[in-house]
Each structure stands twice: as C-alpha cells, then as structure tokens.
Amino acid sequence: MTQIKKFFPYLISVLAAFLVVGILLWALGFNPVKAYQTILFTSFRTPNGFVQTLLKWIPLTLTALAFTVPLSSGKFNIGAEGQMLVGAIGATAVGILFKDLPPALLLPLVVLAGMLAGSFWGLIAAWLLYQFNINEILSTVLLNFISFALVDFVATGPWRDPAAGHPTTIPIGANGFLPMLVKNPPLHSGIILAVVVAIAVYIFTSKTTSGYELLVTGANPRASKVHGIDTRKMFLFSLVIGAAVAGLAGVIEVAGTHHRLIEGLHSNFPTLGLIIGLMARGKNQAVPFVAFFISILEVGGSAMQRTIMVPVQIVLIAEALILIFILLSDIIKRRQK
Amino acid sequence: MEQENVLQMQQVNKSFDRVVALCDVDFELKPREILGLLGGNGAGKTTLMNILYGLYRADSGTILLKGQPVTIHSPRDAIRQGIGMVHQHFLQINNYTVLENIILGSKVSHPLSANYQVEEAAIKELCKRFGLEIDLSARVETLPMGTRQKVEILKALYRGVNILILDEPTTNLIPQEVDSLFETLKIMVREGLSIVFITHKLREVLSICDRITVLREGKNVVSLTRKEASDEALVRAMVGDKMDLEKSVMFTSHAESSAVAGSQEVLSLEGVSLISQHKIQQLTDISFSISSGEIFGVAGVAGNGQRELAEVVMGIQSVTSGKINFNGQEITTHSTKERIAEGFVYVPEDRLSDGFLNKASVAHNLILGYHNLEPYSKKGIINWKNVHENSRKMISEYNIKTTGPDEIGGNLSGGNIQRVMIARAFSQPSRLMVAHNPTRGLDIPSMDFVYQKLLGNSATGTATLLLSEDLDELLLICNRIAVMYRGKVVGILPREKFEKYEIGRLMSGYEQESK
Numbered sequence: 001m002t003q004i005k006k007f008f009p010y011l012i013s014v015l016a017a018f019l020v021v022g023i024l025l026w027a028l029g030f031n032p033v034k035a036y037q038t039i040l041f042t043s044f045r046t047p048n049g050f051v052q053t054l055l056k057w058i059p060l061t062l063t064a065l066a067f068t069v070p071l072s073s074g075k076f077n078i079g080a081e082g083q084m085l086v087g088a089i090g091a092t093a094v095g096i097l098f099k100d101l102p103p104a105l106l107l108p109l110v111v112l113a114g115m116l117a118g119s120f121w122g123l124i125a126a127w128l129l130y131q132f133n134i135n136e137i138l139s140t141v142l143l144n145f146i147s148f149a150l151v152d153f154v155a156t157g158p159w160r161d162p163a164a165g166h167p168t169t170i171p172i173g174a175n176g177f178l179p180m181l182v183k184n185p186p187l188h189s190g191i192i193l194a195v196v197v198a199i200a201v202y203i204f205t206s207k208t209t210s211g212y213e214l215l216v217t218g219a220n221p222r223a224s225k226v227h228g229i230d231t232r233k234m235f236l237f238s239l240v241i242g243a244a245v246a247g248l249a250g251v252i253e254v255a256g257t258h259h260r261l262i263e264g265l266h267s268n269f270p271t272l273g274l275i276i277g278l279m280a281r282g283k284n285q286a287v288p289f290v291a292f293f294i295s296i297l298e299v300g301g302s303a304m305q306r307t308i309m310v311p312v313q314i315v316l317i318a319e320a321l322i323l324i325f326i327l328l329s330d331i332i333k334r335r336q337k
Numbered sequence: 338m339e340q341e342n343v344l345q346m347q348q349v350n351k352s353f354d355r356v357v358a359l360c361d362v363d364f365e366l367k368p369r370e371i372l373g374l375l376g377g378n379g380a381g382k383t384t385l386m387n388i389l390y391g392l393y394r395a396d397s398g399t400i401l402l403k404g405q406p407v408t409i410h411s412p413r414d415a416i417r418q419g420i421g422m423v424h425q426h427f428l429q430i431n432n433y434t435v436l437e438n439i440i441l442g443s444k445v446s447h448p449l450s451a452n453y454q455v456e457e458a459a460i461k462e463l464c465k466r467f468g469l470e471i472d473l474s475a476r477v478e479t480l481p482m483g484t485r486q487k488v489e490i491l492k493a494l495y496r497g498v499n500i501l502i503l504d505e506p507t508t509n510l511i512p513q514e515v516d517s518l519f520e521t522l523k524i525m526v527r528e529g530l531s532i533v534f535i536t537h538k539l540r541e542v543l544s545i546c547d548r549i550t551v552l553r554e555g556k557n558v559v560s561l562t563r564k565e566a567s568d569e570a571l572v573r574a575m576v577g578d579k580m581d582l583e584k585s586v587m588f589t590s591h592a593e594s595s596a597v598a599g600s601q602e603v604l605s606l607e608g609v610s611l612i613s614q615h616k617i618q619q620l621t622d623i624s625f626s627i628s629s630g631e632i633f634g635v636a637g638v639a640g641n642g643q644r645e646l647a648e649v650v651m652g653i654q655s656v657t658s659g660k661i662n663f664n665g666q667e668i669t670t671h672s673t674k675e676r677i678a679e680g681f682v683y684v685p686e687d688r689l690s691d692g693f694l695n696k697a698s699v700a701h702n703l704i705l706g707y708h709n710l711e712p713y714s715k716k717g718i719i720n721w722k723n724v725h726e727n728s729r730k731m732i733s734e735y736n737i738k739t740t741g742p743d744e745i746g747g748n749l750s751g752g753n754i755q756r757v758m759i760a761r762a763f764s765q766p767s768r769l770m771v772a773h774n775p776t777r778g779l780d781i782p783s784m785d786f787v788y789q790k791l792l793g794n795s796a797t798g799t800a801t802l803l804l805s806e807d808l809d810e811l812l813l814i815c816n817r818i819a820v821m822y823r824g825k826v827v828g829i830l831p832r833e834k835f836e837k838y839e840i841g842r843l844m845s846g847y848e849q850e851s852k
Contacts, residue, residue: 220690
C-alpha cells in the first residue's frame with residue numbers, strides 16, 4: 001500500500017506530461033493516440049526495437065549513475081559529458097596503440113584505460129574541491145568544454161580517418177571490440193558491464209560501511225564529520241567513482257557501438273542522464289528503471305519521427321515535462337504537511 | 338473577594354499536524370500578579386503564550402481582555418492591546434545601541450532626523466521608575482546577558498504594555514542576574530503590571546510567583562496560589578503519575594550525586610589552546626584531568642568556548658598547542674574516528690546541524706559514528722539485521738516516538754531527535770563521554786532518565802565531560818565543576834565547595850577583570 005502511495009505522484013506526473021504533449025500534438029494536427037502508440041510500443045514490437053532500447057539504456061544508466069553516485073554524498077557532478085568523452089578518448093588511444101594485442105589483453109586494457117581516463121577527468125574537479133574548496137558544479141561543467149576540444153584534437157590529429165567526412169579516428173584493434181551477445185539484431189556485451197555496475201553501486205551503497213558513510217555525508221556533512229567520517233574524502237571519492245562510471249559509458253560507445261572515436265558520440269546521453277538522476281530523486285537503485293523508461297521514449301520518439309513525421313523533439317518536451325511535474329509533486333507534498 | 342481577571346483564555350485548542358499541542362486549556366491572569374506557567378518541555382507553555390502574543394493562531398478558543406473578547410492576529414495587535422513578550426532568544430540588533438534597539442519600529446518624534454532626545458528622556462524616566470540601570474548609549478553586543486534581557490523588558494515597557502510574558506527568562510543568566518531580574522519583576526508588579534513567567538524550574542516559581550498554573554502534555558493540570566503550593570504537589574503535577582519518583586535523580590530527597598570518582602586518570606588536557614582559522618583565540622591554556630567514573634562539569638555562559646572545548650576533546654578540531662592524553666597515552670593527533678574506536682562518545686549541542694541526519698532513517702541515525710564497530714558491521718559490511726534489532730531496542734528503551742527504524746529522521750520532533758542522540762550515545766559502551774547540553778528539549782521524566790543514565794555510566798567507570806548551560810543540572814550531578822569564561826578555565830570547584838553565587842561570579846568573569 002505504501003509502495004503504491006509512493007509511486008502515485010510519479011504516475012500522475014507521467015500522465016499529466018503525456019496529456020499536455022497530447023494536446024500539443026493534437027493542436028499541431030497530428031493524431032496523439034497514434035503518436036503515443038508508436039512511442040510506447042516500438043520497443044516491444046520488434047526484436048530490433050528492443051535491442052535499440054537496450055543499447056540506449058546502457059549509456060543512459062551509466063551517465064545517470066555518474067550523476068547520482070556523487071549526489072549521494074551531496075556533490076553535483078554535471079561533468080558526465082566530459083568524463084564520458086575523455087573515457088572514450090582513453091579507450092580509443094589504447095585500442096589504436098596496442099591494436100595487435102590478443103583479445104584477452106586488449107579488451108580489459110581498453111575498458112580499464114577508458115575508466116581511468118574518465119576518473120582522471122573527475123579527479124581534476126574533485127581535487128580542486130578537496131584542496132581549494134572550488135565548487136564542483138562549476139569545475140565539472142567547465143571541464144566539459146575542454147573535453148570537446150580534446151575530442152576534436154584527437155579526431156582530427158594523426159589518428160584521423162581521412163575517408164570520413166566528420167572528425168573521426170581510425171578504428172581500434174578488432175581484438176578490443178566488445179564481443180557480441182546477439183548477432184542479429186546486434187547486441188554487444190556492454191550491457192553486462194552496465195548491469196554489473198548498477199548492481200555493484202546498489203550493493204556498495206546499501207551494504208557496506210563506506211556506502212553508509214557516503215549516504216550520511218550527503219544527508220548531513222557536518223554531523224557526519226562530527227561523528228568521525230572524513231567527509232572531504234567522501235566528496236573526492238564519490239566524484240571520482242562517478243567519473244569512472246561515466247568513463248565506462250564512453251568506453252562502451254567506442255568498443256561496443258562505433259569501434260572508433262567520433263565527434264559527438266556522447267549524443268544527448270549525459271543530459272538525459274542528469275534528467276534520469278533527478279527523476280530518480282538521486283536514488284541509485286531507481287536509476288536503471290527510470291533509464292529503461294526513458295530509453296523506451298527515446299526509441300519510440302525516433303520511430304515516431306520516421307513513421308508519422310512528428311519531430312523527435314516532442315519526446316524531449318515530454319521528458320522535460322515529466323521532470324517538472326515530478327518536482328511539482330514534491331512541492332505539493334510539502335505544502336500538504 | 339475574588340479579583341477580576343485582566344486576562345482570560347478559555348478552551349484554547351491548537352494542533353500542529355496530528356500533534357495536539359493544547360487541548361481545552363483555560364488560563365487566567367489577575368492584576369498585579371506574577372503568574373508562574375510551569376511545565377516540562379512539550380507541555381504547551383510557550384505555544385499558549387505564542388497564541389496570546391499573536392505568533393500562532395488557536396484552532397479554537399477565546400481571549401478575554403478585562404472581560405472583553407479580543408482577536409489577536411499578530412504581535413502588533415498584541416502590543417496594541419498592551420501585551421508584551423520577552424523571548425528566550427532576544428530579538429536585538431547587535432551593533433545598535435540600547436536606545437536604538439528600544440525605539441526601533443516605534444514612532445519617533447522627529448522622524449526625519451536622528452534626534453532622539455524626547456525618546457531618550459522617556460526611556461530614562463522608565464528606567465528610573467522600574468529601577469533598571471542601563472547605559473542607553475552602549476552597543477547591545479557589549480552587554481552581559483542579564484542586561485540584554487533588561488533591554489528587552491524595557492522595549493516592552495516603552496511600548497506601554499501592562500501584561501508582560503517572559504519565556505524561560507532565567508535560561509542564560511547567572512544566579513546574580515536572576516536575583517536582579519526578580520527584583521525588577523517585583524517593582525513592575527508594584528507599578529501595576531501583570532506578569533506571566535514561563536519556566537520549567539520549580540524553585541524559581543516558588544520564590545517569585547504569586548500563583549502557579551501547571552500544564553502537562555497540552556492540558557491544564559492545576560492552578561495553585563503560592564501558599565497552597567508545595568514542592569511535592571507541583572512535581573507530581575508536572576511529571577504525572579507515570580514517573581517513579583523513588584528512582585529519580587532530580588527529586589531525590591538526599592540531594593547527593595552518587596557518582597564516585599575513581600583513582601585512574603582517563604582524560605587529561607595540558608595547556609590546550611585553540612586559535613581559529615580567522616585568528617581568533619578560542620581556547621587559552623586549558624588544563625584539567627578527569628578520572629574514571631567522574632562526572633566533570635563545565636559551566637559558563639553560552640559561547641565562552643564550551644563548544645570548542647568539546648570539539649577539541651573529540652578531535653573534530655585540532656589543537657593549536659597543548660596535549661591531550663587518554664589513559665596515559667597522548668592522543669593529541671588522533672582523528673575523531675580513532676577516538677570513537679578508543680571509546681569516546683559524543684552528544685553534540687547543536688542537534689540539528691551536528692548530531693542528526695534529517696534525510697536519513699532513524700536506524701541510520703542510531704548507528705552514526707559507531708557504524709564501523711561490531712555488532713553493526715564487520716569487515717566493512719553492515720549487518721542491517723543487527724542494526725534493526727538494536728534500533729528497535731533503543732526505540733523502546735529510550736521512548737523514542739517513531740513508526741520504526743525505517744522512518745525518515747526529519748519526521749521526528751525536537752524532543753525525539755534529542756532522544757535519538759541520547760540513545761545513540763548511551764547504548765554504546767564508552768570510556769569517555771562528552772555531553773553538551775544533553776537534556777535540552779527533553780521533558781522532565783526524560784531529563785531524569787538522562788541523569789540516571791549518566792550516573793549509571795559513571796558506575797561502570799566511564800569518565801564524563803558534561804558541558805551545560807543549566808547550572809542546576811551541573812550542581813545536581815557533577816563531582817567537580819570547571820567554569821569557563823572567554824575560552825579560559827577560570828576556576829575548578831570540587832563538590833564540597835559548590836556554591837551557586839560563587840560559580841555565577843566566575844561565569845561573569847568578575848575575577849578576571851579585577852586582576
């Protein structure tokens with residue numbers, strides 16, 4: 001009963017957002033019922049649709065966790081974008097430099113390099129916070145811009161693929177590709193990594209003393225410090241872990257999907273990741289489920305554009321409205337008290 | 338002949354959420370009397386008076402002023418009706434002078450200039466009439482607590498009130514200031530005012546009030562004249578039938594602390610000084626030692642370095658110079674975490690910022706600081722089954738009102754939050770307890786329970802550093818009392834030399850200044 005009560009505001013928020021967007025579609029002269037059928041059922045109608053949904057789910061879950069893990073300690077990581085890109089660069093560099101290594105060596109190296117590169121990008125912001133108390137929101141956002149330039153530099157430098165019309169590197173060694181789980185439609189094993197990370201985050205935050213320290217630091221840093229928890233270390237640690245997870249998202253895009261570094265490979269995943277993290281109210285264990293829901297919307301949205309010519313941006317509007325309504329429901333709940 | 342009431346409140350009801358704060362409360366005030374409004378924390382005294390002063394609105398009930406019904410929606414209304422209130426926390430602007438603070442917000446004769454001669458003359462007249470000696474040109478931040486309170490009283494008098502409510506007026510005063518306050522109150526009554534004196538302290542009520550009304554759990558219990566009132570009757574009225582007075586520490590007939598100091602030294606400070614980041618000297622050359630089983634009290638007006646002392650002992654702030662020893666070994670550089678593992682336990686003063694996690698569950702709160710220790714965790718893995726089991730035990734033993742270990746901390750009331758902190762600290766086996774105002778916000782049976790627990794701790798050999806602003810509490814339970822003034826320990830008195838006025842003199846820094 002209490003569980004249903006808890007979910008009720010979410011349900012209302014989603015329905016209200018759909019209602020508003022439905023009116024918008026109708027006013028624009030589209031058939032809202034047909035549009036929603038496409039949005040909600042594309043993922044489940046064909047195997048390809050479902051695989052597409054899973055492929056979106058991977059980076060969405062990881063970039064959302066990159067936001068919510070530091071948020072557990074009360075720190076805002078707005079830099080998943082940059083950390084994902086730098087992670088992708090790290091994976092690409094190792095994948096190209098050591099392309100002749102056997103798969104048993106190269107694949108773990110690619111994954112490790114990407115995660116390390118991503119966490120290094122987070123470490124810069126975390127260290128500035130630890131040492132000089134520089135606001136992590138500012139530093140992580142600003143580091144995003146540097147990462148864009150860094151991707152351009154690598155993708156147009158010596159590793160440039162001359163055949164491509166867009167800033168792109170040559171492919172990494174085939175031994176560094178993530179193996180396929182299903183050939184057709186193609187589903188790579190990045191999903192296993194994402195599931196493992198999501199479970200690991202859940203176990204860490206709910207079962208270990210360090211995870212407990214992370215959560216209580218977020219609940220009240222001063223009281224945590226008074227009770228012997230090194231809160232500054234917790235801030236540092238949570239930002240670096242979050243960045244490593246974002247780095248892994250970059251790795252999977254390179255080693256699983258594109259097999260090379262492409263400018264713009266982060267798509268809008270990190271931004272949606274933020275929205276997912278907020279919709280999940282920062283709860284790590286809720287992130288995978290919210291991410292799955294958003295993946296359905298994303299896949300359905302592109303299908304809708306193809307079949308009934310509704311611009312895909314409509315889906316973004318719906319997602320933004322859902323978030324706004326959820327935040328509104330918080331305020332209403334507080335008023336009722 | 339029965340005197341007519343200046344003020345009467347009838348059938349007042351007030352609830353916050355589902356919590357009933359006042360239930361059909363009647364209240365009357367006669368002319369020229371000092372009425373004691375007595376009750377423990379959460380009895381509804383302040384709520385009732387806040388309704389009278391227009392800060393809260395009653396759900397139902399009437400207020401009659403000299404027999405006429407009135408509606409009071411704001412403090413402005415209340416003052417217009419001649420009702421003033423002095424709060425526990427003074428509403429003053431620190432860097433304004435006394436005069437400016439008094440006339441702030443009232444009409445002045447020359448609104449376009451800073452010429453306050455008319456007002457000053459009027460206030461001086463009031464001072465003379467009520468025997469208040471205050472330098473009107475002094476900035477209020479330079480004044481001691483007792484004088485600042487008189488400024489607050491003067492503020493009300495200047496606005497022409499004839500009913501004055503004082504909310505726990507003696508909280509931050511030293512005994513000498515309390516005496517002086519009582520003198521002022523007597524003059525005010527002679528001059529025709531009626532006074533409501535809110536307090537939880539029995540002795541004060543008996544020494545000054547003409548009549549006493551007791552509230553408990555939001556209900557009228559009894560109203561007595563001073564002649565009718567006895568210690569015993571009032572105690573019973575305040576605490577109800579449930580409390581076992583035999584076991585009580587506060588109301589025991591033989592007012593002796595049963596804490597026995599052992600011979601083994603547990604904690605010692607040698608010349609500890611602390612200079613803050615902003616280069617402010619917060620502690621100066623503090624030395625003392627506490628032995629096993631001893632309850633060592635620290636008295637002082639709030640803000641004289643007590644909090645810094647507690648934090649230095651707990652390792653939350655590191656000392657600038659000096660040494661801290663624990664069981665004969667130096668621990669000056671040990672972290673808070675290490676000290677907790679060595680058996681240190683802390684009840685911080687500021688529960689909302691330092692002691693409690695509003696956004697985490699009750700269970701999370703109950704293990705904070707001790708989560709690294711068995712049985713709560715082993716090798717970095719938390720055993721939630723043990724945590725929940727222990728939490729449930731603590732909830733029932735410490736009478737914490739909550740739906741269970743999983744309830745979010747923010748839902749708890751202030752008194753229950755304090756109980757969580759008490760439960761957390763006392764259910765941990767400890768060798769040194771640092772407790773700062775541990776009974777703040779607790780009702781009387783719970784306060785007494787804390788005293789019993791402190792004595793119980795002492796019996797098992799735990800040394801206690803008890804910092805408190807409640808001098809009665811320290812006198813009741815400590816073996817020795819150190820007095821702090823401006824970051825220094827200005828005197829340490831053993832139990833046989835406990836004397837209220839002597840401690841009050843030290844607290845006011847008298848000795849320091851005469852040197």
